[in-house]
Amino acid sequence: MATYNKRGYKPKNKVEKEQNIEADSTTAEVFNTLDETASKTEEFVQKNQKYIFVIIGLVAVIVLGSLGYKEFIAKPKQESAMNDMFQAQKYFDQAVTGVEKDSLYNLALNGGEGKFGMLDIIEEYSGTPSANLASYYAGTAYLRLKDYKKAVEHLENFKSDDEILAPIAKGNIGDAFVQLNQSEEALGYYEQAAEMRNNEYTTPMYLFKAGTIALDLGKADKALTYFKRIKEDYPNSTEASKVDVFIGKAQVLAGK
Template sequence: MAKSRKDKRNEETLIDVVEVKQGAQEYFEKNKTMILGIITAFLLVVGSFLVYKFMIQGPKENAAKAAIYKAEAQFQRDSFALALENPGGGFEGFLDIIENYSGTETANVAKLYAGICYMNVGRFNDAIEYLNAHSAKGTYAPILKHGNLGDAHSELGDFDSALAAYKKATTVGEDELLTPYYLYKLGLLSKRQGDTAGANAAFQKIKDKYPNSEEGTKVDRLLATID
């Protein structure tokens, strides 16, 4: 009797398995077109991404890197107007790099360059536009982005935005040269705006963390002037 019940349970289990398999098969047969369509669409998306990444984006990035070098050379010479639009030798300036190689990391870097160039030629609203468009990565780029935004807003008389940008520049990353430089600007502008606590905090941070920097040699005098 026990064996019979065991055989019956095994038979029921087998029937359940068969029914599940048949159910899945029937579902597939009924919905085969839809399922295959979904799989095909997924493969197309994955395939398109791989084609874009390796056959389009890769060569485009390499071309952008080759194209930007002359503009970078003019930037290093402080020839900011030339770097923006006409670096010479038939090469593209930063603005053309941004337009012609959209979506590449080189075009993203060109936005930072363009923002700094506009800052240096006195076109502060344009500087803000390109700096905000730049997606800052790494150690130096975020500091430069927000520090230059602080400079541009300050030049336009928007001191609240300038203070916010300088604060971001001093906290978004850390560098022995750039961080004390923007802490110093933050302290000076805070003092100008009547925020003595903010000024004191910025100058004291320079004194404590960057005493050997150029700004570190000036902060004792400034700290003494804060009530």
């Protein structure tokens, strides 16, 4: 246990004198060590200051360059992409809600009235959020036009954390594989779409699609799991209103 002497304290005997000498010696060693370290650090800085300044300069350039790129290149590029994408989005929305769908989907893909289409946005504004979103639009347009391989290609390039759009993109890939008669691949994408988010819209929709494909593939146990989950977890969904029939069918095929 450490003891502390009062100010002006005089050692009473030989032992205390030796302890004081030892303490003074230790303190001196500590200060000497600190002085040596400071001296070595100063010497290192003086000897290598040219390189240190270069490193600091490089870090500053990288940081300022990154900020400058975002502010003066990436941001204006994204704004320009959004402006150029407006007409293509309009064509796509009209195709979804109106008539002459094929021609409108083609205009959404390739452009019209001198404006960019989604394919132009992807090429001209690569790396921007608009180009990413254009991949979703392009993939969905190709799906509606029954060009399923191109649909898969573009939808695979789309990345999103959106609650609805992310699972729909995966589900659309599943739809494309169904049309290509690749049921195993379709099942995988429907399962991904169902598990990506937990909501009352996309989750039961893709659980139901996964269940029906699983039945077709002879995977009745897996199908039954998906159908029961819809009934238990999403009783108010559209799929829940018709799932009892499929639960019965899956139980028969599973021997339960």
